Each structure stands twice: as structure tokens, then as C-alpha cells.
Amino acid sequence: MPVTEYLHQNREKSVAELNELLRIPSVSAKSEHRADTAAAAEWLATRMRDIGLTTVDVIPTAGHPVVLGEWRGAAGAPTLLVYGHYDVQPPEPLDEWKSPPFEPTVRDGKLFARGSVDDKGQVYLHLKAVEAHLKTNGSLPVNVVFCIEGEEEVGSPHLAEFLTANAARLKCDAVMISDTTMFAPGLPSITIGLRGLAYMEVRVQGPSTDLHSGAYGGAVVNPANALARILAQLHDAHGRVTVPGFYDRVQPIADQEKRTIAGLPFQEETLREEVGAPKLGGEAGYSPLERLWVRPTLDVNGLLSGYTGEGAKTVLPAKAMAKVSMRLVPDQDYKEIERAFTGYVQSLAPEGVTVEVEALHGGQPWYAAPSGPVFEAARRALAKGFGREPVTIREGGSIPIVKAFEDTLHAPVVLIGFGLPGENAHAPNEWMSLDNFHRGAEAIAALYDELR
């Protein structure tokens, strides 16, 4: 029986198995779910053994364990490492769920449950692809290693350390991650870029305590006014960031990618409606998708000063604070950007206040050229699974662990997502398309053949 036929015949059983995993509330952020995260890890390990992986271990970390499963019977063939996570976001607010978050329910071809698409469903379709090969052929065309962690939703605090400590066992030729979304229903997508991040806090201090704005207003430099002036100077009139050197390392968009982006089924009005703003905006000279994917940006994430309650309080605040983050693109370096931002903001500080700048969080941008044997194999496999040539896309956000895999394992990373826009990851009523779950498993099964 061909592999595809096996997957087709087992569709109902596959969903029933996934539902067992979805019923385990493996919320990594909450200590009361510690037994549940452990149970989810054990469930995955048991399934890995059942389908025929040869070495399966649940390896403890300082936090939740990592499940490692290996099949290395294809001597001389490449090795593919599949990374994913079995932990889920907290389900709250509960009363906004149409069906309970840990009782998987199908409506309209969508499997509703916390973790369905992020990331249990996307992990399990890889297991099913392996199972289909092993049950029908008794072997896989390539070597496969699963590395499924339990702390992705809390920032993967122990994963980099784990990768370093287990680098020999994790040795591979490519890393595959299915934790992203397709650009549109029916349109398979390979994510080739992620933006980096430099997240800063700016603190302006004026007088030593809050003052009465009547008694002192006019003779004391107001830190909230000063902060507003600083922030206003971080963009020019064309929406470009004015931090010196900010664009020095920014790679221009390749003509090929510009054409690819322009050819995607995207309507500006649909995005505008989705965000509910009166109009979209951004850096002059770029389309919305270019602004989101290939251009760096600077956003105020938070502002706080003085009196913010109801009504009027005539306070001249002692201090004002802003959180400001910059999304970065290749080849910007977040450490360089942090330094440039700090120096520039300090240079904008008026007399009469002191300004402190602190870097809170940072990560490098990531880009993988859409070429090479693994990319080509993925492209062909997705075309088989979905009956349509895949597109290459980027994401505006950051997935810091991608760089950690590249840097520690020295292998290329391929991001193939089977989520869909509007899938409510991290929100109530999360769902995964069952069609994507099944087609995804078929595409991954085909990928093993393509990689041989």
C-alpha cells in the first residue's frame, strides 16, 4: 500500500489520536499544569515508540522536559530534525470559547481546541508521516530526529542550553519547523524570513517628585513633554526611522522577492478591516507586505507618566517612561541597533531632565535564501500534498529559536507552516484546518522521498 493511501485510510484514526493529545491541558505557564505537561510529553514518547522510532527519551530540563525520538536506519541518507512543541498557551478567557478549550470539537472542517494549530496538530502530522512510511515500507527514506519541547510558549528558556548539551545526538542536515501559517487557504507556503527585535525602555526624569503643575508649571522642564519630543524625533516625515546608521545594513528587496510579494493574493483593504484602523500607513515607497516583512520599523509599545485616572489632576510628573521596540531585517544587528538607539536618544535629551535607556530584549533577524536541496525538496513535496506550487513568504514577527538551531546545529532551517490566517493561536477558539492537517501529513511524507 502506498504511503499516501495509508494516510488517507487512517484519517479518522489520526484525528482521534490527536484529540487524545489535545485533551491534555499542557499549559506551560502555569505550575498547576505541571503534571499535564509531563503527561503530554509521555503521551508523545509512547506514540513515537508505537510508530517505530528506535530511540525515544523524555529528557528533563530545569523546566519542562524535551521529547527526543530518533530513527536513523537510512545509512548514508540525510538526517532531518523536526522541532515543535507540546505545550500550549493558557486558554483564558474561558467564557469566550464556543466549545471547551480541552474538548476538541469539529465545526465546518475546523478542529477547535487549545493547541490544535499551535503546535500539537502541526507536530502530530509529522509523526503520522513517519508512521505511514514505517508501517507501509518498514523503513524511512531519510533519517529523522524529533525534538519536541514543552516551554515554547514561555520563551524556550532552556532550549538553547539543551541544544548545546545534546548537539551530538541532534546532528542533522536540516531542521524543519511547522509552527507558522500559510499565506491563504489552499496556498502552501515556505517562510524564508523573520524580523529581529531590539526592545528598549526610555526613562526620563525631571524633578525629584511629582509637583503641582500650577505652582511649578512653566519653570520646570516637564519630563512627559520631553519624552514626547524625543519620541517624535525617531521618525522623519516619510515614516523612516532617524536613528543614525539604522538602515546601513538593511538589504534592499531583491527584484525576484518584490515580484513574489506583489503576486500574492493580498488586498490592502482586507488588512485594514482586519486591524480596524481608519487607514493603513507606514514608510513611504513600500507596499504593506513589504513594510511588514522586509523593512525595519520602530513602534512605541507603551507610555506612562503622571496621572492617568479619571478626570483632572494637576500634576507636573517627576518622570515619564516609554517602551520602544524596533523590528529588524537582515543584515541589521540588534546589538548595534541597541547602541545606536541609546546614543541617539541620549543626544535628543533636553537640558533639565536626565534620560536613561535600557535594552530589555533583543534577537537577530533571519533569512534563508529560497534555494538548495532541502528547499527544493520541500517545494516539490508541498506541491504534491496541496496540488499547487508553494509560495515563499516572510513573517513580521520573530521566532528566536530559529537562530539558535542554525547557530548550534549548523544546519539550514526550513519553516513550513500549516496554520491559516485567523486560526486564533493564543486567543479563544483556536482551530486547525483538518484539510491542512491531512494534506500536511501527505506533503511531509512526500518530502522524505524527495530528500532521499
Place this chain on the structure above:
Amino acid sequence: MPVTEYLHQNREKSVAELNELLRIPSVSAKSEHRADTAAAAEWLATRMRDIGLTTVDVIPTAGHPVVLGEWRGAAGAPTLLVYGHYDVQPPEPLDEWKSPPFEPTVRDGKLFARGSVDDKGQVYLHLKAVEAHLKTNGSLPVNVVFCIEGEEEVGSPHLAEFLTANAARLKCDAVMISDTTMFAPGLPSITIGLRGLAYMEVRVQGPSTDLHSGAYGGAVVNPANALARILAQLHDAHGRVTVPGFYDRVQPIADQEKRTIAGLPFQEETLREEVGAPKLGGEAGYSPLERLWVRPTLDVNGLLSGYTGEGAKTVLPAKAMAKVSMRLVPDQDYKEIERAFTGYVQSLAPEGVTVEVEALHGGQPWYAAPSGPVFEAARRALAKGFGREPVTIREGGSIPIVKAFEDTLHAPVVLIGFGLPGENAHAPNEWMSLDNFHRGAEAIAALYDELR
């Protein structure tokens, strides 16, 4: 026995009486002190009867009562209305008081108690001045009406209505208020100006909900960035307010007042140390006291947007809010300024966000030319009481009730304060200088003679 001699001999007794009043915790803001505010009103009424006022009433309002006391035996002589308040600020935080707030304690010539200077001590010295005249001469050289309210510390919500309803009974030739401070110890001061206020809230709305700054940053106009740009455009590089027409009605400083201000014992460095800022600032071309007293200003009083907790959260905020207040000087009109501000801020709103502006609170500036018979009488009386020519000063803050008296009773208002800098009104360890209490009573007793 001369009036001054009577006051001198009764100094200890006067303080003992004032202490009785200070022991009553007449906190108007707290309903559990309702009986106390009533008791303070009754105590005052009893004292007024004791010293010989002919008509004394405790008149209920929708809030705390007003104590009215009259002596109108000086046919043909002018009538002086004394306004003050018997309610006090809450004493909290209690643990910062060196002696309990409602147990009056003398240290170093200062009478420490909540309400000592604001305003019970300043009210009671007027009663002592009247008593001195009535006990020594059996009569007053002028007619006197006391109007002492119990809601000043909660914004005098019922006083304007009370003045209108009782205008006939309150008819007078001048209103005297002792609820301000002298410029320096030993330097009697007449306050001739107060700034007005236009207090606004600016609300900027971008997307309909908070967005992920990675997924959407760069293509959506950020309301916090937009707010910063709006606020930054409210001043020019010289610290002048850019709201169109803002300065149209501002009266230039008279040469005489400029000289008066320049002659006051003021050190810029002392003010800088007091506020604890690295440097003072403000509108170019004016001294600190000019900036505080005779120039209008614009201050951000509060800022709020997005994530303001610890650490990093990559939110693109749906909205951003600022509270902005302008201190006004004669002849600015707060209603005009509210309209000009609203129109200007709306004109600064970039595409991609909507901006709402709301006026929260307003009051007119006030100025009384330092001339006329009442001012001259006060000047001579203060010189007698303190042995030194008084100075004319202004305050940067607002006392809205001053305009209400002028407008309702059509009489000039004279502000003679006996407080001192650092007296901690509204703060723990409030005190009044006993020397000012006694000299103040003597000055007011002399004022009655001067007004005859």
C-alpha cells in the same frame, strides 16, 4: 486698652482656642468625618457669638454647612467680607507625621497640625482681630461678615450657588481671603494674580484592538507614536506654546511689576534644589518667577498607552491618551483656549488614527491691580503688623472661588496670606508660624482702622 495690647496679652489664650478647633478632624472628603465637619462649624459659630457678632447662622448646603457671622453696627462705614474654610485635607499618610495631625504641637515657633495654616489658623486670626476691637472698644470701625465654608478642600461644589442664593445678606465692599502664603518669612505679601486653567484630555485611537507589533508593526499607524508627534508640536524651539492664537490676549508684564518681581528675594538655585531637577527651563526670555506668574504654560499631566509593566511586551497599542493642561494668564479666556487647543490638536492628527479631545476642567485667570482704597488700607495695615512694607506677588496656581466672589458679589477681592513657603499644606507635618498668626491678627485689626 489699645487693640494691639489686647491681642498681645491674649496670645496664649488665642492659641489654646485655635488648638480646640485644630483638634476637630473636619476632613470634608470623607463621609466618616461628617459629624466632625459639623462640629467644627458649630464650634466656629459659638466662638463668633462669644466675641460679639450679632447674627450668626450655620447654614446647611447639599454638602457641608456654611458658617455666616455678621456685625453691621458701623452705619455708613464700608463692609468687609472675610471668606475662609474650616474643612481640612485628609491627614494621610499618618506615619509620616512627627506629631499626630489632630494633636496640635508647637516646635520651633511652628504650630504643627492638619489645618493649622490651611485654613483654620488663617481664619481664626480674623476672628481674634474682630474680638480685640469689640472687647476693647465695644465696636468695630467697619462692618464685617464672615463666610466660612466646609468644602474648599473638595472643590467648593456648593459655594457659587450659596453666594447667589445669599447675595443680599453677603453684600459688601470688599472680600478678603487669607488662604495663601507670604513670599518669605517676615515679608508680608498681597497676592494680586492667579493663573487660570484649561485641562484637556487627548485620546488617539488607531487599530480597534491591541495588535502584535511583529505581525503588524510598520503597516499600521501607531497611536502612541502619533500622540508623541502631536504633543511634540505643542511647543516651539523657544518653549512657546504653538496653539494658534494662544498669546493673542496675554497681557505683557507691566514695567512696574517686572521691577517688583526682579526685586523679590529669589534665588534660581534655591528653586532648582527645591524641585530636584538637574536644571530649570521654560519659555525663552523670561525669568523663573515670570514664567510661573505672568506667562501661560502647557504641561502634559499624564500619558498612558500599551504595555507599561515590567519587561518587554510586543504590543502595537490600539490607543494612547494624554492629559494636557494649560495655565492661563489675563486676559486669556479658558473657553477660547479650549476651542483653539481642540482645533489645533485635531489638525495635527495624522491619517490612520482618530483623535478625540475633551475639556475636563477650566477656570479663568485672575488679576487685581495693586491700587484702590482697600489695597492701600491692606498695604498700610500689613506694614504696621509686620514692620515692613508688603510686596505684591502672584501665584502660578488657581483659586477658582476668587472669580466666583468677584462675579457674584461685584466686590474687589484682596488676597492676604499668612502662610509661608514649606508649610506643608496638603502634606504631612503641616504647620503655621505662630509669629505670623499673632502678627496677622494685629495686621487685620489695623486694617479695620485703615478702612474706616
